[in-house]
Amino acid sequence: MTMKKVTANMAGTVINLLVKAGDSVQAGQDVIVLESMKMEVPIQSEAAGTVTDVKVNIGDFVNDGDVLVVLE
Amino acid sequence: MKQLEQTLRERIDQVKRGGDAKYHQKAKEQNKLFVRDRLALLFDDEDFVLEDGLFANFTAGDLPADGVVTAIGRVNGQTVCVMANDSTVKAGSWGARTVEKIIRIQETAEKMRVPLIYLVDSAGARITDQLEMFPGRRGAGRIFYNQVKLSGKIPQVCILFGPSAAGGAYIPAFCDIVIMVEHNASMYLGSPRMAEMVIGEKVTLEELGGARMHCSVSGCGDVLAANEQEAIQAARRYLSYFPSHYQDAPPAAEPKPPLPAAKPIAEIVPENQNAPFNMYELIDTLVDEGSFFEVKKLFAQELITGFARLDGNPVGIVANQPRVKGGVLFVDSADKAARFITLCDAFGIPLLFLADVPGFMIGTAVERAGIIRHGAKMIAAMAEATVPKISVIVRKAYGAGLYAMASSAFDPDACLALPTAQIAVMGPEAAVNAVYSNKIQAIEDPAERQAFVMEKRREYQKDIDIYLLASELIVDAIVPPSELRRELINRFAAYAHKRQYFSDRKHPVYPV
Numbered sequence: 001m002t003m004k005k006v007t008a009n010m011a012g013t014v015i016n017l018l019v020k021a022g023d024s025v026q027a028g029q030d031v032i033v034l035e036s037m038k039m040e041v042p043i044q045s046e047a048a049g050t051v052t053d054v055k056v057n058i059g060d061f062v063n064d065g066d067v068l069v070v071l072e
Numbered sequence: 073m074k075q076l077e078q079t080l081r082e083r084i085d086q087v088k089r090g091g092d093a094k095y096h097q098k099a100k101e102q103n104k105l106f107v108r109d110r111l112a113l114l115f116d117d118e119d120f121v122l123e124d125g126l127f128a129n130f131t132a133g134d135l136p137a138d139g140v141v142t143a144i145g146r147v148n149g150q151t152v153c154v155m156a157n158d159s160t161v162k163a164g165s166w167g168a169r170t171v172e173k174i175i176r177i178q179e180t181a182e183k184m185r186v187p188l189i190y191l192v193d194s195a196g197a198r199i200t201d202q203l204e205m206f207p208g209r210r211g212a213g214r215i216f217y218n219q220v221k222l223s224g225k226i227p228q229v230c231i232l233f234g235p236s237a238a239g240g241a242y243i244p245a246f247c248d249i250v251i252m253v254e255h256n257a258s259m260y261l262g263s264p265r266m267a268e269m270v271i272g273e274k275v276t277l278e279e280l281g282g283a284r285m286h287c288s289v290s291g292c293g294d295v296l297a298a299n300e301q302e303a304i305q306a307a308r309r310y311l312s313y314f315p316s317h318y319q320d321a322p323p324a325a326e327p328k329p330p331l332p333a334a335k336p337i338a339e340i341v342p343e344n345q346n347a348p349f350n351m352y353e354l355i356d357t358l359v360d361e362g363s364f365f366e367v368k369k370l371f372a373q374e375l376i377t378g379f380a381r382l383d384g385n386p387v388g389i390v391a392n393q394p395r396v397k398g399g400v401l402f403v404d405s406a407d408k409a410a411r412f413i414t415l416c417d418a419f420g421i422p423l424l425f426l427a428d429v430p431g432f433m434i435g436t437a438v439e440r441a442g443i444i445r446h447g448a449k450m451i452a453a454m455a456e457a458t459v460p461k462i463s464v465i466v467r468k469a470y471g472a473g474l475y476a477m478a479s480s481a482f483d484p485d486a487c488l489a490l491p492t493a494q495i496a497v498m499g500p501e502a503a504v505n506a507v508y509s510n511k512i513q514a515i516e517d518p519a520e521r522q523a524f525v526m527e528k529r530r531e532y533q534k535d536i537d538i539y540l541l542a543s544e545l546i547v548d549a550i551v552p553p554s555e556l557r558r559e560l561i562n563r564f565a566a567y568a569h570k571r572q573y574f575s576d577r578k579h580p581v582y583p584v
Contacts, residue, residue: 009396009397010397010398011435011437036398036400037398037430037433038502039394039398039399039400039430040346040348040398042348042395063437
């Protein structure tokens, strides 16, 4: 099992969690929504896998590169 | 006489076979084609190939053509010049005659006023020959000097099949477009071995200077191809949008209707300004089916750049992508736009801007990266562009983002709005917070506070109503979404013979 991480691609605030631990996701699926610059910014998982951990909560500020979701 | 001809034929065949069989075998193992097979794929017709310098360095015995093929051929019916490294000859490295041949084909392309294609697969300079090929007036530096001089005059295209190392890495850097073959192409100033020796870094070639890295991170690559055939096809396709020379008109093709399955714009663009949508779907509704050729698809994806055809005629599209990073402009997206706009303007390809932009990114990270400096590049390139230039305000266009997308102040031939357009210094949420921050804080009851904010947003919304902006002649027309394609075709046809001279001077001081 290899771990894959979904990271924030820009600074912003988490406004929606679209997956939880145990969910399976497809490559390209939206997993988290950030708000930044007043825009809704969906964040996709590049890889397919099963969610093992969601690292953020609604309302958290994240920076570009921060880990949001871990898959395996 | 018969004997002489026989000898000549044998020698031609011998040189055309390139390097030793073991190097051909090695290339095959790497999924690399022989240089002459690459040329056969590139050119329309194998019978129309004119090659100079086949016997370069013939007397050396083991350096056929001195490791480079320079030739004239045809692509899409257009005459083109080509230089192509032969990696079976000393890994495609450059000796004195290699360099001289490259310089000559550049001079030929300039005189003939035709595109020049560089098929690069070279280990770099032959250190043993450095005095003859490196520092002099007709040394390798001259290749780059010529590239800079030819830039904007004739199209210069690079297909990178293998390494382009150290100084050689500047050949792609000075081309208009770089097509890279995944896994084989690489570009770097210092190899991984050198990085380890000189700075102590341990890194793989792929991470340091691989094709995918350059096409998605550094921006040195424009098109990532899965294999050589795909890369060569991409070069042929790219050239189909270009004239041979900056004074010629870009070639038209057979007009085609847009993708039949394309959703109507009204269904694609959400009214909620802050909700994402996929700008590619909107592009599909506008352009001739199958005509979109994207440049830098994997790099700075919050902005889309690419060539397409409208009723058969080439157009360069610069579009915000609200699906990625909210369509906000960043350091890399500003660079990407500046470069693409300059490319289109140089070769007379009209520009279409599709704006849905919340502005340039803010915050510590981007300020430190020089977002203002990079944004200035984009705005300068867009301002200077004198080709037919149309801006479509699709949805929001806020702050300097409005300026960067060729809005009214930057002399577009038309600034068009869709009914969803919203033009402002900033969006209603940010504006109300900025103006009434103290008042909002002072209201203690949350319901009352919310009511106040909503009321102020409504007032603000009225001030930036698109009909008010049309009434003030800020936008030139509000276009029904279903008629946008027709409107663009008609307008570009009307502006086709536009002549505009931007400014009298030697050249601008570039904001870089």
